[in-house]
Amino acid sequence: MAGRYDLAVIGTGVAATATATRVRAAGWSVAVIDYHPFGGTCVLRGCDPKKVLAGAASALDRVRRMQGKGIAGDTHIDWPALMAFKRTFTDPVPEQRERSFAEQGITGYHGRARFTGRNTLEVNGEAIEARHILIACGAEPVKLGVPGEEYLATNEDFLALAALPRRIVLAGGGYIAAEFSHVAARCGAQVTIIQHGDRMLTRFDPELVDWLDASFRSAGIDVRTGASVQAIEKNGSAYAVQVAREGGTDSVEADLVVHAAGRKPDFDALDLEAGGVAVEKGRLRLNDYLQSTSNPAVYAAGDAAQMGPPLTPVSSHDAKVVAANLLEGNHHRPDYRAVPSVAFTIPPIAAVGMSEHEARNKGIPFRMKRQKASNWFTARQAAQPVYGFKVLVEESSGKLLGAHLVGPHADEVINLFALAIRHDLRAEDLKEMMFAYPTGASDIGYML
Numbered sequence: 001m002a003g004r005y006d007l008a009v010i011g012t013g014v015a016a017t018a019t020a021t022r023v024r025a026a027g028w029s030v031a032v033i034d035y036h037p038f039g040g041t042c043v044l045r046g047c048d049p050k051k052v053l054a055g056a057a058s059a060l061d062r063v064r065r066m067q068g069k070g071i072a073g074d075t076h077i078d079w080p081a082l083m084a085f086k087r088t089f090t091d092p093v094p095e096q097r098e099r100s101f102a103e104q105g106i107t108g109y110h111g112r113a114r115f116t117g118r119n120t121l122e123v124n125g126e127a128i129e130a131r132h133i134l135i136a137c138g139a140e141p142v143k144l145g146v147p148g149e150e151y152l153a154t155n156e157d158f159l160a161l162a163a164l165p166r167r168i169v170l171a172g173g174g175y176i177a178a179e180f181s182h183v184a185a186r187c188g189a190q191v192t193i194i195q196h197g198d199r200m201l202t203r204f205d206p207e208l209v210d211w212l213d214a215s216f217r218s219a220g221i222d223v224r225t226g227a228s229v230q231a232i233e234k235n236g237s238a239y240a241v242q243v244a245r246e247g248g249t250d251s252v253e254a255d256l257v258v259h260a261a262g263r264k265p266d267f268d269a270l271d272l273e274a275g276g277v278a279v280e281k282g283r284l285r286l287n288d289y290l291q292s293t294s295n296p297a298v299y300a301a302g303d304a305a306q307m308g309p310p311l312t313p314v315s316s317h318d319a320k321v322v323a324a325n326l327l328e329g330n331h332h333r334p335d336y337r338a339v340p341s342v343a344f345t346i347p348p349i350a351a352v353g354m355s356e357h358e359a360r361n362k363g364i365p366f367r368m369k370r371q372k373a374s375n376w377f378t379a380r381q382a383a384q385p386v387y388g389f390k391v392l393v394e395e396s397s398g399k400l401l402g403a404h405l406v407g408p409h410a411d412e413v414i415n416l417f418a419l420a421i422r423h424d425l426r427a428e429d430l431k432e433m434m435f436a437y438p439t440g441a442s443d444i445g446y447m448l
C-alpha cells in the first residue's frame with residue numbers, strides 16, 4: 001500500500017528540511033526522501049566542512065604573514081587531524097537529522113525518488129502518494145562531456161580526503177575552485193586551476209578579483225585562464241590533464257583532479273515527465289510562487305528551483321515562501337534583493353547588490369567610490385595587503401546600490417551592506433552609524 005501524505009519532499013537539505021518542519025508543525029503529514037545520508041549539501045558536503053578547512057588555512061596564513069611582526073616560528077597543517085576536526089561537525093548530522101524528523105513525526109525514506117504520476121513517487125520500490133510534492137533536490141556537478149571525466153573527484157570527495165595529494169588540478173574557476181585552491185595550497189599541495197574564462201570568480205567585481213589575484217600568486221597557485229580541460233587520462237595512480245589554450249595543448253600532471261566547473265540540478269533521475277512537471281532549458285517552469293506551472297501540486301525550492309542565487313540563505317528563504325504558500329494559498333513571492341555572496345579565499349571576497357557593469361547597463365546615475373586600501377589600519381594590522389572596496393550609491397536617492405569588498409573581514413562586513421540595501425538605507429544613514437572600533441565595520445564610513 002502507498003504511503004499517503006499531505007506533502008512529500010525530495011531532499012533533506014536546507015530547503016527540504018525548513019519546508020517540511022514548518023508544514024508538519026501546522027499539522028500536515030509529511031515525508032522526506034534522500035539518497036544521500038540526511039542533511040543535504042551545505043552541512044555535509046559544502047559550506048560548513050569547507051569553512052572548517054578554510055578557517056584552518058586562514059589561521060596558518062595569518063601566522064605566516066605575521067612572521068617578523070611578533071610571531072616567530074612557522075607551523076603547518078596536519079591534514080588528518082584537520083579532517084578529524086571537520087568530522088566532528090559533519091559525522092553527527094545524518095543521525096541528528098533522522099532523529100529530529102522522527103521526533104516531529106516526519107517520515108524519512110532513503111533512496112532516489114522518481115515521479116510515477118502527478119501526485120505519486122516511487123522510492124526503492126515503495127509507492128508514495130501526496131497532495132503536494134516539493135522538489136528540493138539541490139544541484140550536482142555539471143557533466144563536462146570530456147573523455148576521462150569519470151576520474152574527476154567531486155566537492156564531496158575533496159572534503160573527505162584522508163590524505164592530501166601532492167599535485168591537485170581544479171577544473172573550473174568559480175568559488176569552489178578559488179576556495180579549495182587556497183585551502184590545498186596552504187596545506188602544502190601544488191595547485192593548478194584550469195579556467196576557461198579570462199578570469200577567476202566571474203560573479204565578483206573584476207577589479208577586485210584582479211586585486212585578489214596577488215593572493216593566488218603569493219600562495220603559489222598556478223591559475224591558467226582561457227584554458228579548458230579537454231581530457232583526463234589515468235597513468236597508474238596519477239592523471240594527465242589535457243588542457244587546450246590559445247595556440248596549443250598542454251598536459252598537466254596531477255594526483256587528484258577536482259570538479260569545480262559549476263553545479264546544476266539533476267532532473268534526469270526524477271522522471272519529471274511522468275509527474276507532468278515541465279522543464280524549459282534545464283530549469284523547472286515555475287510561477288512567482290515557486291509552483292510548477294504545469295502541475296500545481298508541485299513546488300520547488302533552493303538550488304533545484306534556480307530562481308535565486310544557488311546559496312544556502314536562498315534555500316532557506318525559498319522554504320519559508322513555499323511553506324507559507326502551501327499552508328495559506330499562493331500569497332508569498334520570494335524576494336532576492338540584496339543576497340550577499342562570499343568566496344572564502346584568503347582573504348575573502350564579497351559582493352552584494354548591483355555590480356558596476358549592471359548599474360551602467362541599466363543607465364542608473366550613480367556615484368562610485370573604489371579604492372585599494374592596503375595602507376589602511378585594518379589591512380596593515382592583519383598584515384594583509386589585499387584590501388579594497390567598490391561601493392555604488394544612487395545619485396538621485398543617495399541609496400546604496402551595491403558593495404564589493406575584498407580583504408580582511410569582507411565576509412562579515414558585506415552583511416551590513418546587505419542590510420542597508422535590503423532596507424533601502426541611504427549612504428548617509430550608514431555613515432552616521434557608530435560602529436565598534438577598530439573593526440572591519442568601522443571602515444564603512446570611509447568607503448562611502
Ligand SMILES: Cc1cc2nc3c(=O)[nH]c(=O)nc-3n(C[C@H](O)[C@H](O)[C@H](O)COP(=O)(O)OP(=O)(O)OC[C@H]3O[C@@H](n4cnc5c(N)ncnc54)[C@H](O)[C@@H]3O)c2cc1C
Pocket residue numbers: 010011012013014015016033034035036039040041042043045046047048050111112113114136137138139155176269270301302303304310311312313315
Ligand atoms: C563545495 C560547496 C561549498 C558551498 N559553500 C557555500 C557557502 O559558503 N555559502 C552558501 O551560502 N552556499 C554554499 N554552497 C551552496 C549551498 O550548499 C547550496 O546552495 C545549498 O546547500 C542548497 O540547498 P538545497 O536544500 O537547495 O539542496 P541540497 O542541500 O543540495 O539538498 C538536496 C538533497 O536532495 C537529494 N536528492 C537529489 N535528487 C534526489 C532524488 N531524486 N531523490 C532523493 N533525493 C535526492 C540530494 O542527495 C541532496 O541531499 C556550497 C556548495 C558547495 C558544493
